[in-house]
Amino acid sequence: MTSTTWRHLPPAARAIAVASAEAVDAARARDAEAYPDAVERLAALDPEQTGRVLGAVVRALLEERHPDGLDGDDVRAALEHAVRAANTWQDVDPQVMVVLLVGALGIHEQDEEAPVTPRALAAHAPLLIADLLQARSLPVYLENAFAEIQRSEVHDD
Numbered sequence: 001m002t003s004t005t006w007r008h009l010p011p012a013a014r015a016i017a018v019a020s021a022e023a024v025d026a027a028r029a030r031d032a033e034a035y036p037d038a039v040e041r042l043a044a045l046d047p048e049q050t051g052r053v054l055g056a057v058v059r060a061l062l063e064e065r066h067p068d069g070l071d072g073d074d075v076r077a078a079l080e081h082a083v084r085a086a087n088t089w090q091d092v093d094p095q096v097m098v099v100l101l102v103g104a105l106g107i108h109e110q111d112e113e114a115p116v117t118p119r120a121l122a123a124h125a126p127l128l129i130a131d132l133l134q135a136r137s138l139p140v141y142l143e144n145a146f147a148e149i150q151r152s153e154v155h156d157d
Contacts, residue, residue: 004021004139005012005019006018006121010147011144012045012046012049013046013049013053014054016046016049016050017113017146018040019041019044019045019050019058020032020036020042020043020050020053020054020126020129021039021124021138021139021142022042022130023035023038023039023041023042023064023125023126024126024130024133025038025044025124025138026038026126026137026147027045027086027090027127027130028130028133029127030088030089032089032090035126036050037092038126039122039123039126040122041124042125042126042132043118043119045120046122047122049121049123050072050118050121051121052104052145053103053142053145053146053149054100054104054105054121054125054129054145054147055100055144056104056144056145056148056149057129057138057141057142057144058100058101058104058125058128058129058132059104059105059106060103060141060144060145060148061129061132061133061136061141062074062075062078062104062105062132063131065078070105075101075102075105076130076131076152078101079097079098079101080126081131082127082131082132083097085127085131086124086127086128086131090123090127092127093120093124095116095124096120096121096124097127097128098123099116099121099124100124100128101128110112129141131148
């Protein structure tokens with residue numbers, strides 16, 4: 001389990017960090033009892049803010065694994081691996097995983113006719129992150145995601 005307290009973060013960011021860490025930890029442990037509760041806590045948070053943080057984590061993990069850039073085959077391989085790994089213990093909708101992956105890369109906007117619910121995103125993002133993390137430390141990626149978002153907000157103002 002993640003031991004980071006996140007006390008240095010503002011309350012909204014701290015809630016996202018804690019809920020994300022709990023959900024990813026449960027996904028990594030394949031804890032079918034803890035995972036649904038962790039997903040509910042994550043889904044209860046602001047979906048836009050949570051999506052930005054989790055998307056930044058996914059993007060960083062993909063970029064780290066593919067420093068020379070990603071192509072369609074790399075994205076497809078990441079998707080297939082994550083879906084296969086998660087399907088061994090959770091029901092996974094591959095379309096939601098596609099939305100998460102390509103959304104994190106900034107190449108896809110959610111289809112307004114068939115939107116993915118915040119609950120579906122909260123249920124799938126930790127599974128994708130757990131698969132991409134492998135043995136890496138989630139807190140490092142969360143810290144970097146918050147720093148990236150803060151930098152982008154400062155430059156946007």
